[in-house]
Amino acid sequence: MSPFLSFFNKIDPQVETKPKVALSEVDHEMRLPVLLFTISGILWLLIGTFFAIVASFKMHSPELLANFEPLTFGRVRSAHLNAMTYGWANNAVFAVGLWIMARLCKAHIRYASMLIIAGVFWNIGVTIGIIGILTGGLTSVEWLEMPPQVGPLLAFSYVLIGMWGILMFRFRERGHVYVSQWYILGALFWFPWLYVVAITMIFLEPARGTIQALTNWWFGHNVLGLWYTPMGLAAIYYLLPKVLGRPIYSYYLSLLGFWSLALFYNWAGVHHLIGGPIPVWLISAGIVASVMMVIPVVVTAINHHMSAVGNARAVWQSPTLRFIVFGAMSYTLASFFGSWMALRSVNVVTHFTQFTIGHAHHGVYAFFTMTMFGGIYFMMPRILEREWPSAMLIKVHFWCAAIGIGMMLVALHVGGWIQGMDLNNPDIPFFSPDSSARTILGALKPWLFSRSISGILLTIAHIAFFVNFALMLIGPRAVRYKEGPTLLAAERKGA
Template sequence: MRDGAVLEYDYSIAKLFLYATMAFGFIGMLIGVVLAFQLAFPDLNYIAGEYSIFGRLRPLHTNGVIYGFTLGGIWAGWYYIGQRVLKITYHQHPFLKLVGYLHFWIYIVVLILGVISLFAGLTQSKEYAELIWPLDILVVIIWVLWGVSMFGSMGVRREKTIYISLWYFIATFTGIAVLYIFNNLSIPTHLVSGVGSIWHSISMFAGSNDAMIQWWWGHNAVAFVFTSGVIATLYYFLPKESGQPLFSYKLTLFSFWSLMFVYIWAGGHHVIYSTVPDWVQTLGSVFSVVLILPSWGTAINMLLTMRGQWHQLKESPLIKFLVLASTFYMLATLEGPIQAIKSVNALAHFTDWIIGHVHDGTLGWVGFTIIAGCYHMVPRMYKREIYSRKIMDIQFWIMTIGIVLYFSSMWISGITQGMMWRDVDQYGNLTYQFIDTVRVLFPYYVIRGIGGLMYFIGFVLFIYNVVMTITAAKELEREPNYATPMAA
């Protein structure tokens, strides 16, 4: 290729991850809707015998959304963004292309085996780390392949500067690599003793130590997948879609380094008032509150990138997705630290308020960012305009209303739970039995189910719009520089 010639990017791997994002997003969210209504109508637990009970389905929902939808979207973003900001193309680097294909297909195999094993009831019984030990080994291979792809691409780059999105991709790779390996260090019992299932293993950590390692991992699965990986994509797609430069590169550096230093120690807030040492609980609580600074630094940087361009909110539903994603990030990263304060945690822990917090982050921040990123990539990868702006607008409002119904019902439900569980009479006896809270919360569980169903309907509209864009939308003569072209 001559110097100065236009690069022809290779989107083949990014397209594969796009398909995985839509497929596992659909599966994970559908199961999530079923789970939501099971809590309101317990008989739904038995629609398929043991395979439909809440405890069997929940790991499928969380793993499908985290590792299927979210990671799929992040990796689609990497294979799209990486070439463009590094000024390379996989057409010229067949080894990196091969690594990318291996990365995708082993990832798909693990997802399928994960679905089968979890449906079969095979699990390590650790939050966000349910996969059995043979699959853990494959997960490490997947992660190494991504590292080879990422650092290999940077090694052959034509662009000297490492754009901030790539800093966050590196953080995601490094953080998860360390955390996942340590939390999944286990001993396969059959191989050691010859007794029990070959799939069974026990953690190398015991008791409170295991709890600390688990939540060192558990919360940082959120930190380095839902947060740093998603920030990586947002830092590219919002400026690119809006045509605006980042508000402040210095603020990105402050937010990045402070987030990396502080977030990794915040997991202790999951074990407040437990048997772990008090200093671990206090450390988790304090660092969680400090997290407001880097989190809001990122969100404010994104919102101020739109300064003077707020009219784009009316003109582009894609900008609405990105701006509201940043807004939900601000909400979630204020609410989480508040819940980590010990006095608040005494009320909030084990209640639905925690569920509300998790889902205003995952549905609003994570979901909207990945959906917007896909909408930005698809016209450029397939050289077609978005099939329908109207469907995008309808999708945005259905999903937004669904999120509001979801988290507001869980706020009310959770605080009600916490107050009823703590209420005592004049003799110090508990005023309410547990079943009393279950009866009171029924309408809020129904509202949560409706909100989740609305979000799922919006996601189905998203899939339809993307498929129609790929197959039936008007072809583009050239790639748009900024705003994504959309049919009416």
């Protein structure tokens, strides 16, 4: 038999019939890949937080580190975005998402070395990319600022990860396909398509004219909507019923939510180009798709709410559910804001303002990152077979993160709306040497300062998370967790 046919024979799930694997065995077999991705993600979270603080303070104190070229605003802001996106967020997705997939498949882990190799090369690629940004090799394309030479390395790493996820699904226990598996598989197929098309049409074989701008927003918007959003929703759909010990409210509502997300979201990014030299029909299609996103959002919100209703006490006692429910509520609010911002009458105010930046943080941090925090709090005791060492650090993490991101969203949304109204008023100058005159910059500055204060709270939250995680890594091993009715009690120990 040829090596080619031999490989496909090995990955054919029909050649063997084995009983389903205990979740504790799955956790044990996933330990090394999960630890690699989680540790890498948390380190990138701290690095990205440092860049964020520097960039935030530079918005109202531009003289800060002005003579240190690697930390000029353009570079440090791009380094922050890419460290948090490709460093923290993607590593968190790989850790939590693939672990959930493995648990739901209830099969022995095969080819775990693929994940380890992919994780090493992925983080090498991100490191090279961040260094390239800080040393002046960045591009002018948002979400793709890392030097284009890094693209093939990241693509190779992701191919290994995507292949592993598909193979894991092939070897799953036959029968029911869970809601979380739909979202994870969808994201595993959507992300490489987004990344390869964007790299090709912007850098390798550049399209002409406004097609590049369309491609850029198609990629940037869909990375959030068709990569991070499905992975975040997969975590919520798995962890919410798991911790509460009750099934999700409606399987059919989940089906409607998944397919309506897949149908509408890929058009929605175009609304960010309202007013640009883009065909009107294309802009209108993007606006309609953005408004239609209300369907999957409402459906998902109903499903989540009805699954958790009557369990408020359990939500607050569980460290996992605190973050998960915060993330689920933020998903609903951020999505409604997104549909509202797509309307031309609103976009004329919010476009080119801090309001749009606030909306991005609403989705990426308040929804996705808080959800990933909840996933890690649930996952790590089962991976390491030990408790979180400090309940106080968990509380510090949650409250500083929740208050910090809440303060940031208020500052950026309110300040951004005022900025947009002022930009549309020709009588208000952007800047004036007369300190007593009302200017756009002067009115915005207090809100930018509030954003920096919120960044300090988020920094405290991330340090508390890192310290607790580091103490957990070196702590003594505890009794294995048991799934079932005792799960919530186990959660309470970490609260």
